[in-house]
Amino acid sequence: MARNHALDTLLRPAVELYTVQVCLAMAFLCVFAPWAVALTPLFGLVTAVAFLGFAIYRLRQALRVLRYRRNIRRLSFYSMTSKEIPVSNERLFVGKGFRWEQKHTQRLVDTYLPQYAPYVEPSEWTNKARRLEARLEFAPFPLTLLAKATAWDNAANPFRPLPPVGGLPRLHGIEPEEHDVTLPLGERVGHSIVLGTTRVGKTRLAELFITQDIRRKRRGQHEVVIVFDPKGDADLLKRMYVECERAGRANEFYVFHLGWPDQSARYNAVGRFGRISEVATRVAGQLSSEGNSAAFKEFAWRFVNIIARALVALGRRPDYLQIQQHVINIEGLFLEYAQKYFDEHDPKAWEKIIFIESKLNDKNVPFNMKGRPLRVIAIDQYLNQTRVLDPVMDGLRSAVRYDKTYFDKIVASLLPLLEKLTTGRMAELIAPDYHDVNDPRPIFDWMQVVRKRAVVYVGLDALSDTEVAAAVGNSMFSDLVSVAGHIYKYGIDDGLPGEASSKVAINLHADEFNELIGDEFIPMINKGGGAGLQVTAYTQTLSDIEAKIGNRAKAGQIIGNFNNLFMLRVRETATAELLTNQLPKVQVFTATPASSASDAVNGKTAFTSNTHDQLSATSVPMLEPAHVVGLPKGQCYALIEGGNLWKVRMPLPAVDPDEAMPKDLQELAEKMRKAYQVGQATGSEWWEAPGQRRVADDLPLDLQDDFRQMAQGAADAGDAA
Template sequence: EQVSTMPPEPFYWMTGICGVMAMARLPKAIKLHLLQKHLKGRDLEFISIAELQKYIKDTPDDMWLGSGFLWENRHAQRVFEILKRDWTSIVGRESTVKKVVRKIQGKKKELPIGQPWIHGVEPKEEKLMQPLKHTEGHSLIVGTTGSGKTRMFDILISQAILRGEAVIIIDPKGDKEMRDNARRACEAMGQPERFVSFHPAFPEESVRIDPLRNFTRVTEIASRLAALIPSEAGADPFKSFGWQALNNIAQGLVITHDRPNLTKLRRFLEGGAAGLVIKAVQAYSERVMPDWEAEAAAYLEKVKNGSREKIAFALMKFYYDIIQPEHPNSDLEGLLSMFQHDQTHFSKMVANLLPIMNMLTSGELGPLLSPDSSDLSDERQITDSAKIINNAQVAYLGLDSLTDNMVGSAMGSIFLSDLTAVAGDRYNYGVNNRPVNIFVDEAAEVINDPFIQLLNKGRGAKLRLFVATQTFADFAARLGSKDKALQVLGNINNTFALRIVDGETQEYIADNLPKTRLKYVMRTQGQNSDGKEPIMHGGNQGERLMEEEADLFPAQLLGMLPNLEYIAKISGGTIVKGRLPILTQ
């Protein structure tokens, strides 16, 4: 039955023409639909360790950074256009169907964290990969609380473990999920023995680790601990005196063939060095004068049955009279000089040092940080940073800073100082083994001068550092100088910025991204009239396409990023916008 009395051929022709026109416009319509769809946001994604293993197997020389795209001028232009409008008109309001379903389920409308349209300005995503060679320049991850720094660490740590590399994690908060994810990655490799955990809140489950075991020169030990002494002036006499006292004791212990540790250093600082002086003089005399006992008998006879201090003074006199003229030793003489120092003045000068030594040796921390290998009753594993690196182990070092911030900060700083010493050895003597990955969460709590050296020299020692913080002001507050904070930032080549609420940090990130040119239309209109002939008047209206310089990624957008989304400058200037999944079992 015909709908119209007119012949059908014109309808066929018009249908065909309209179909061709529709097909011609269809690709652009689909592109616009996808763009509008993704402006509303994407669903949160999850990834398993097995999937991560597949990425590593497919691209062994790259590090996977989630999904995303290269951020270019067109994305900045789209953001510029969106910011000129009402966001709800772009993102869209809640549909009627979703609203009805939500009310039936009795749920309240949830306010999303961040603006999903920022990532949605590009509908096409791809896997973001960074060559591992580029990570040798170290990486900074900055973001406010809850923005996804720790979850990003999970992804990066698991990849390093699955590559079979050594991993050291310094976590002031003691995040249980981060620790468990690292352990699961080792188990996925079939190597659960690679994982070791240190946490002062769980001493029975913790390994024992000696942060003073690795040193090339004995003076390094004093430098590590003296760096923890609070100081405002550059040439602080208390800090210098503390360093000298620590060095004298450490040198004395080495002379007696005894390895220095925190407990021994504290013992001789607090209890006096008489016992160490006796052992040091005896050990050195035996080395340079086999019949020293006969020579020293006359000196010791005068203090027979005397106190330990009197015996120490007698042996000191024996050294200066008999040993020093032929076999002087400046290290031993430093210890003897300290022993002669006025005890009251000595106590005042080390008043800033003793609390630090007490922090690191009190309670359960004593055997944890000063392990005694001869104690057969303690079956907990003993390790150190060199052993962790050489055996490609995965060490989780939880500092429990939420419970005791001062002790946690001191532990983190001394661990970093130890790593710096190991890095120095690797740098000086060359390394042919696999790289080492060091992850420092909440880095502002533990950063110190040795850590800056680690950033500076780490690349030559094949150390990759991943540093996380909330604001750059945290670095300045910790180091006591904005210049030193900038020195830290200047040694880091890759920057990942998650959601940031601090204005100064936002500006720093935006200023370090390249500028771009944005287009906009300037509309003008006007009218005029002739003074002599008021009835004669005219008008004009015009449009001009203008350009202006602007940030490639506006600073204010950094405060609007959803959780697990970031903007990054990597590999010497590549700008990427990415989002991360959550790592699951």
């Protein structure tokens, strides 16, 4: 079977087996009956060896055809425990697969030809078995055994059902010789994006990448791993902890989760900065800058900057809670800073201020200062009489001199954001109390994480509150961009004694990143690579990004910064075309049988005939969007290393018997599993009315069991109905 022809037809009977049979028969004769083929015993042995060698050669060709036909219908099972995942210091393991070439497009086109349907589509008896199973679902006991027999997932079952992964097995089965697919680590600085609809393997691929990032150790040091998980995947949290334990990094593992504050670490998004203006940029940067909102955003930036400068001057670390308090009540901060300033520079000023205050009444108070405390008005009038060269004082004074109603209007867009970030127990997590020594929950910041080479899991509880999750995620992104800029300029050991260390890889994984994306994300992928930041983003479609950003040009700008593309099954044609439009066209050959007959010109021959196959070439896309839509679960196309296309399937997870977690993380993972079931974002069962559990908990202990029994009885009655 030659392999160097234009048409490499493998969808056919394995005719090589006929040659194998003949060669085995001849070898038997040459050994046991050499006289039957006119050979001496010695030459019979030599000839038998030759026949066996040729039989082995043809058998390998036959097995290739048989394996190809099997893979077209059903791929072999591929699983791997986390221990077995290969970890390299030079390459990132993706899965098993092959590089897609013209011959694979040719083979894929051939599978759609009607003459090859018996080798590609399930047989009629297999389809009948599936219909029989559906009919016998509620049949009496003896008949259900027949349905279980036909549904038995074993190679001995001739009617064995396909794996529940959907899609078209032929997309990967067209290449029987697959091998490990890896991505050079040097390519990851160019960032990677993983696109795929829900429940097709994005999180599994994330686990595969994160496991390697946690366990990798280059030049004697581990790498930084940061995972943003908006929806809250308990299995992903468990995987990260187990891998940290295996790698000896359990003490470097932080869990930040908005939904479970008791088990969460704490984090201050604005507490660390290189320049004080970064605080205002991180807060006001999340406000809309479209149309008339741009002016209000600038006003909000200015007032947050004034407040941050005053807090730092007073020796305090800014946080969202303090910023919110002083935006609402700027007079309190003005009085506090004035107290500090005059005590240090002009202790006698208070006598004059109190004298001015005693002369104030409703008639002589300026119109723009009405509603302000008299002490604030007195300080303002004193500053009119005395020249004070202090930028913080000038900023605070300009803020309090605004008409209070006007001031409230221009910061109106800022207050909802601050409310999202400081409502309830969330303030404990993103505005931590550094002086509370009785709180065992750790506090971290990004520079500390980078220096410790730590692993961070960020659960944003987006199923419960999408707005708050996006606000906190954007704050963290903005802070991370600032830290990346500092590392790019000064390195990670700036300000520390000793020799500066080399740049460390910061592996950032953003699952469902369309929930988090904002203007802060653009500079991160634009310029973060210089600081060692390697972003891997996971989302469903391009439209999700565009809908979140609200600007098609910005969405294109974001996508244009991802050099590596992993495309799982998608349902949107425009998303599939992001891959297919970047691929070249290839020549596909079609064989057309032709025959002819003609009368002979001489009397000896009655007629002549001619039969041949005519090859014609057609230019077609290397892949069609339909091939992306038809991918089975756990498979993807990878466009990596400068546009090379690979077809990959990821290993399915196998059970690890020795995986264990500490008690507090076990409780958190169990709560996440219960709370984040599909369609149960509130943590209650679908049949329960909102607040039902809370009502039961408020009842006396002797009545709680009766209440729950009543609720269960009502649910059972509903099921019976």
